[in-house]
Amino acid sequence: MSRSIIETVLGGFVLIGALIFLAFSYSKGDAGAVSGYKISANFSKIGGLKSGDPVQISGVKVGQIANVTLDPTTYLAKVTMEIDSHVQVPDDSAATINSQSLLGGLALGIEPGGSEEMLKEGG
Secondary structure, three states: OHHHHHHHHHHHHHHHHHHHHHHHHHHHOOOOOOOEEEEEEEEOOOOOOOOOOEEEEOOEEEEEEEEEEEOOOOOOEEEEEEEEOOOOOEOOOEEEEEEOOOOOOEEEEEEOOOOOOEOOOOO
């Protein structure tokens, strides 16, 4: 009888630990939508970049990938990003696709330029 109680209590602790892990993973997953403005960039290869992947400046998330499409005229991948409204991106900035970790996640990195002009919606 006592072994059954110990197994039940231990199972409860494992279940609580799993729920805590899931809650932590969800909170760190940035599941919320980004509210901001959309800009786009064209790439010859995107290496598996997809909607929902982060957009970063200096390693800080400033948005996410909204859409990836193929331009039927140039055959370039058009990547549309949604950038936080409080972040301004100079119009001479460069975009690169970077590995996020050894496990494979990708992120789009923006290297800000020095221009006084900022990208606007659709830029």
